Amino acid sequence: MAKKTGGFLPISKEDMVSRGWYYCDFLLVTGDAYVDHPSFGTAVISRVLEDAGYRVAILSQPDFRSEADFAAMGQPRYAVLINSGNIDSMVAHYTASKKRRHDDSYSPGGVGGKRPDRAVTVYAKLARRAFPNTPIYLGGLEASLRRFAHYDYWADHIMPSILQDAGADGLMFGMGEKSVLEIAANLKAGKRGPDVCKQVRGTAYFTKNAQDISFPAVWCPSMEETVEDKIKYAESVKIQYAQQDHITGKAIVQKHGHRLLVQNPPSIPLTTEEMDWVYGLPYERTYHPSYEAVGGVPAIAEVQFSIIHNRGCFGGCNFCSLAFHQGRYISSRSHESVVAEGKRIAQHPDFKGYIHDVGGPTANFRFPACKKQETQGLCQNKRCLFPKACGNLRADHSDYLKLLRQLREIPGVKKVFVRSGLRYDYMMADDNDEFFLELVKYHISGQLKVAPEHMSDHALYYMGKPSFDVYRRFKERYERINAKLGKKQYLVPYLMSSHPGAELSDAVHLAEYLHSIGYMPQQVQDFYPTPGTLSTAMYYSGVDPRTMKPVYVAKTPEEKEMQRALLQWRRPDKRAIVIKALLQAGREDLIGYGKECLIRPRPNEHFAHLHTEKPSKRHGRGRNTQPSRRTDRTTDRRAARTSNRSGGGRRDQKSNQKKKYTKHR
Template structure:
């Protein structure tokens, strides 16, 4: 990978003399106890402050402290006034703002847009302690508190909204969060490298707005500066010569698109634009910028939105990515290339910082569920090269795996054993974004730097990927030998298509590291949705299950696989969901772990959901693949509910389709036997009688459907509706499936 300055090699700031804080201060009293008169940097977060390396603010805060800065934390402030944002006084350098470990909208709303009652990152699991679009709200309050203090935003919420993006909750394309938050600088991805550089340069007198040469940053510009070669990609591909990629390992397949037919209502013809233009051979790649379609274009044209999404994801490899620029009105949103991944020594030093490994004492005995979940777990790596289209891990952490050394991991296990209260000898997880990508990388560094594939394992495992699991096997064995450790479990998601390449690893995992159940995520059984997810087919699952059962039997253990599935994903049809339900029935599963697809910002699957186009392929205005997405609350609920509990009554409604379900009925009406009579609703009269203390109209007596004559049950044919031959065939087909 490209060289980069070690983040721990900077000359430390003068405030290093104050030493290390037991916890980063959250109050003036704590600052005074440390001998501070002010904070150099104040971090504002939507999560409770837990001083543990699994929490972003703890990592960032301790890293800045290691650089010599005095760092304060404002956790979950009251955003309805400015007072909480003045709690620690004015920072000498800048505010750092994040929504927390999760996007604030994902954290607060379900995939059906219902408000969640709880929040795992809040004391006592209490919901409602952070605002919607927390980064924007917090930044505005910081400005109100101290108008002339710079504000730098980061974290997953800011990262995934760095350009124009589709917002599922408002059902519209929103502009870059930089404009809405009015921040001086945005740091995207794992931002340690950029943040350390920014902090030292601001300490020397630079303003964050003037720092425009760092990887992993996004900011506003008035115009493209001189010296850059601009590649105009604001229009769609059209027929024409496609220049060869400058590197044969780039894995870009040249292709052409068909000519769009002219029609009275068709959009204006697009200009011929080559994505790979001839540029001067001596022109450095870092002085090239790709122009994306503007915010105004992608907002009004879904096809151009899909095109922009494809371009963005093709420019994510730090080894060959170019800068991107997108016009927003009279301003330019500029994205520098992604940050260089941290080296193993840097990862070790980052995780060896003096974390208290506990929630801040201000929370007292309050229970923080997210902390309870990870208190005995160890993160061994970062990144994921799976490239699943519905997931944001790859977009945020990158495809190149950043590994810790065995020694650093063993030290953390020993620290958990010695410092964390309540440790019983069980390490709950030894993993990361994916359980089994530790020390797995491209065989050749040059190929890795040149590659432009979106996934190393789809549609099949790349021949250049080293799939050797021996380093992970050795780590497991060392971890089990640590004195005081009775059991090491693996709870992170397992990439089973990768695991089957190493039967020895599967044997080690199944024999020693499964606590009775192993959760894996096939996500679906049908090729249609799987191809739009970039997930492997069920053949890999079958191979893994055979190995899992074999090694469980050899170990004399009764262990089970628990599959996870996604419903209502783009590319999923009603037929696909019925086939999934049939597979579950045939294999004896009742899939309780089914979640409906949630279109998060910047994900490729979200682009499919919004536009109906497939950005995994060249985007065309005509002749391109149209991606159907289950939309509307009723259809999404049916897709989610079908695999979980196939009931014949639900299947009939499912087969009739979302537009033919008939009038809306109450739960009692749906459960009643055919022919049951219901009186007209009289809510108003009953309400008035309740208020007056008079008698109320009793509800009708409805027998339980399981005991009623003619109740639907196993072996009972579904009643046919008057809907023509097609409807009768649908009902008959569903009956046959679930009576087999």
């Protein structure tokens, strides 16, 4: 058994020797820089194994052109564990329009190109070349969401399970603390092949023998069937989603040629005591000091002084992979554990008094949605918040509010922010204003980011989001509470274009609404078909897996650009495509001089059915002629400038605008 010595885990042979190690039990390979913080999966899994007495060495962003970096660390005694990092390597490298990104916030100095495309597969093949007889196990988001035959947006076709392409021995999906410890124990006991995984929840493996399946199982269409038939692919996704509950879920079997891919039921979620243990391990809470010379790792900035208090999300948005990865069941840490972490943060030499976030996948969930989930599992054909809040939902923020109050009382803490993933529909299901009042009073800095995603109920249905009326009422309540407290704070809505089911008319309606409130988002997220989501299955198959009915999908670059451009109709560079979209949608009435019009004609431009109202001399051509809306529109634009939607839009900020916004805040 390894003896814990504190500090960062070894990242080189020299580090191992300095600890008196001449081998490691596990070599953990990651596509991220090595950051020893509980927001990073590599840090959590390595610390969990270390706490169990295993020797773990970290191989971060190895040279992917040869196996030399793998061999340099020496052959591990039990296995090589591989992940691509905190995010999918393809998402890290490409935008939704498949344009190459130039930077990478999870790499030293933010420099891109430090990991390969399809990093898990590349690393696994290099590990096999370096250590032909050593077991290889995959984990993390990239592997988890590719555990079955899946549609790959970048290649634009169905790909087999990542286990097949990588040639690995097994895969851990979801949150892997329990499964990695069981796998480690099985390897230590001398087990090999399917025997390592076949009785371990939260794992997937290949076998040729159906008798290796240790749990009650359902079969989904084979990999070959999903390649040949898009409807079969949608059916397979529906079956896979139906079994992702730790209480009711069965094993899932999918044939790949002559072999059987077996996904065991999901891991049992961590108890509160187990989560306290995981987050109480001796993390350094920063990046490895070897990166200091190149400016560190940018990704640490948002999370170094943030706290994760929960896991899981029962929101169930169709475009989100959380239900397929972490699951919909909520686990949470104790107040004592969270406050203890807050006190450790307050003692950090770089801490300036601000806890940046107290959240998780969804910040304001502290317990399962209803009592039934604790013993009977989650409903398969119902959602807790969609299309409206379930009658059994426990909408109660009192425990979360108590936790925030305790964090505010820690000596040295000036402010505790809540910045990630607030479900406004869950807040609206809670009639008590107490949490809402304190959120606005103490936990927001000028703006609150929420995600209505759209305003067309037609589009929202396919997203799995509640009616836009819920957001409208939330906005009114937010403004009322701000007024009551004498504050001027703004909502920054995240919006998405081109989601399956969203038609051009839906985008026009959204543009009309945004125009009516004097707000144009600086950034818009175009739908990104990533593996493991119901929305991606819609995009590829053209049917909704929930109902197996056809769904409209905007796929051509022009269709997608039209929907996106309509949400930023004021941008001069979008003018031509916005006009084309309006004409195609039969909405020439929105081109003219009326206050409801999106586009003002230029000299020598001729459109049918123009409004006859002339532009105001005071405001000039092309501007809203309602003076009373200028203030609202300006402040909304200011608030939107800090919205940073991953993969969407661009920032065009002038220095004088930055100064005004800073002064305003």
